[in-house]
Amino acid sequence: MHIVKGLVLALPLALWGVAASAAGDAEAGKAVFEAKCAECHYEDDFAGESTEEIVTMITSVKGGGVEHKGDASGLTDADIVNIATYWSSFK
Numbered sequence: 001m002h003i004v005k006g007l008v009l010a011l012p013l014a015l016w017g018v019a020a021s022a023a024g025d026a027e028a029g030k031a032v033f034e035a036k037c038a039e040c041h042y043e044d045d046f047a048g049e050s051t052e053e054i055v056t057m058i059t060s061v062k063g064g065g066v067e068h069k070g071d072a073s074g075l076t077d078a079d080i081v082n083i084a085t086y087w088s089s090f091k
């Protein structure tokens, strides 16, 4: 998580538009999570993080800014917000 906080400042402003309006569809996010992420992640891996924080993390992973074993390259902006909404629903 420390790496990510350092990255936040470097992220393009456009991302803040996505993050600021983050209110996705948790059901749709769950479907993408189960198809592409559940092989390695638990659904509550990011419990306690806000939707905005998770959007920022997934965007970093997708953009290659954070080293990542999984493949997040095919995610759309909507997928990212939806997964973040799903993940942030766990406390």
Ligand code: HEC
Pocket: 001, 003, 004, 033, 036, 037, 038, 039, 040, 041, 057, 058, 060, 061, 066, 067, 068, 069, 070, 071, 072, 075, 083
């Ligand atoms: C092949 C296994 C694998 C798959 C599939 C995978 N991940 Fe990951 N992910 C990891 C591992 C392992 C980490 C811990 C950091 C690392 O070593 O890559 C991680 C870390 C992360 C992080 C935190 C990065 C950070 O900043 O600390 C995010 C966000 C993430 N994954 C999102 C996703 C999403 C979204 C998907 C589905 C589209 C996904 N991952 C699929 C293995 C995977």
